Amino acid sequence: MSYLNANIQPIYCKIKKEFLYDLKEHHGESEECVIFSITSISGRAILFNIMLPNGACFWRLPISAFFQKSYDRANVPDMQVHELELWNCFSYWPSVTCFDWLDGLKGKFLGLDKKFYHGKYLFTIDWAHPDTNILDVEHSEIPQEHKCAHILELDNGNYAAQPNNRILWHCNSYTTDNNWPDYSVQSTYWDAEDSSMVTEDSNKMFYDMEEVKDEKRTYESYKDYAQDMSYENNGKK
Numbered sequence: 001m002s003y004l005n006a007n008i009q010p011i012y013c014k015i016k017k018e019f020l021y022d023l024k025e026h027h028g029e030s031e032e033c034v035i036f037s038i039t040s041i042s043g044r045a046i047l048f049n050i051m052l053p054n055g056a057c058f059w060r061l062p063i064s065a066f067f068q069k070s071y072d073r074a075n076v077p078d079m080q081v082h083e084l085e086l087w088n089c090f091s092y093w094p095s096v097t098c099f100d101w102l103d104g105l106k107g108k109f110l111g112l113d114k115k116f117y118h119g120k121y122l123f124t125i126d127w128a129h130p131d132t133n134i135l136d137v138e139h140s141e142i143p144q145e146h147k148c149a150h151i152l153e154l155d156n157g158n159y160a161a162q163p164n165n166r167i168l169w170h171c172n173s174y175t176t177d178n179n180w181p182d183y184s185v186q187s188t189y190w191d192a193e194d195s196s197m198v199t200e201d202s203n204k205m206f207y208d209m210e211e212v213k214d215e216k217r218t219y220e221s222y223k224d225y226a227q228d229m230s231y232e233n234n235g236k237k
Contacts, residue, residue, distance in 0.1 A: 001128060004039060005049070006096045008123060008151075011035040012069050013159075015050065019065040020058060030073045033058075035066065038125065040094035042138060045081050046125060046149060046161055067157045076157035083112060085161040087147050090127040090140040098123040102150070107169040109152065109162040110180075119152035119160060121169070144187040 017029035032053055039047040039060050047060035063084050067076045102124070108116040126148040127140040139145035147163035154160055165185075169175065197209045 001093050001095050001130060002040075003130070004041070004092055005037055006040065006094045006125075007037050008035065008096050009098065011066075011122070011159075013066050014069055014071075014073070015052075015058075015061070015065055016067070016073070019061055020052075028073065030067070032069065033066075038094065038096070040089040040092055040125070040127065042091050043088050045085055045088055063159050063161055066159055068153060068159075071157035079158050084158060085149065086112075086163060086166060087149070090146065091129060091138040093128055093130045093140075095126050095128065096123055097126070102169065105169050105171055107152070107167050109160060109167045117154055117156065117160065119154035122151040122153055122159075125149040125151065125161070143189060144185045 012032070012034050014030045015033045017026040017031050018024070020026070020031070033050040035048045035050050037049045039049060041047065045062050047062065048066065049057065049059045050061065051057050062081045064079060064081045067073065102121045105121045106118065107121065108118045111117050127138075127146070129136045129138060129141050147165075149161040149163060150167060152160045152162060152167075165183075168180070196212045198212055200208045200210055
């Protein structure tokens with residue numbers, strides 16, 4: 001788990017040149033670059049860090065600043081950050097993974113305009129909380145709030161960062177259903193140790209698991225309660 005910055009596989013692409021001039025100059029122009037890392041700031045869009053052909057590095061640019069190297073800018077639709085990336089970063093601690101099962105797969109995501117955008121999987125960014133001694137004020141580990149971000153190379157030349165619940169993948173050997181799912185959000189905190197089982201009180205290596213015994217005393221009458229002196233004499237009347 002990285003803090004703030006994380007390496008990604010290099011992406012050779014183009015940058016919209018006005019992003020190198022604080023959006024004030026060179027609109028409509030572009031320049032080649034290499035994206036080599038991300039920056040994750042809680043509550044901000046995923047930010048990308050690049051190197052340019054002159055050797056300069058430029059930091060913290062949004063996904064909307066880039067398009068694919070094989071495209072001419074005039075042929076790539078200008079899409080805003082919120083159209084390409086649905087959610088901001090969920091913490092300062094990102095992880096970057098290229099999942100073998102998804103590597104190379106094509107898929108489609110449902111945009112805010114209710115249209116499907118097709119693209120190819122590159123890698124996934126996910127978030128977590130680093131330390132139980134730090135107050136957790138993020139959403140990265142709340143089941144119904146957490147989202148990952150799959151980075152996609154879109155067929156229209158842009159890049160996108162979309163969560164699981166906006167994407168349908170196409171796997172030739174597996175996916176056969178084209179319907180849009182109606183699943184419910186997962187909101188359960190799963191805990192394997194939240195049960196009535198305890199380990200036996202012994203030094204055995206292969207110990208047994210036992211149910212917690214309820215030793216609460218109940219009485220039918222006050223007289224029975226008065227005659228029960230087990231608390232005072234260690235269970236012996």
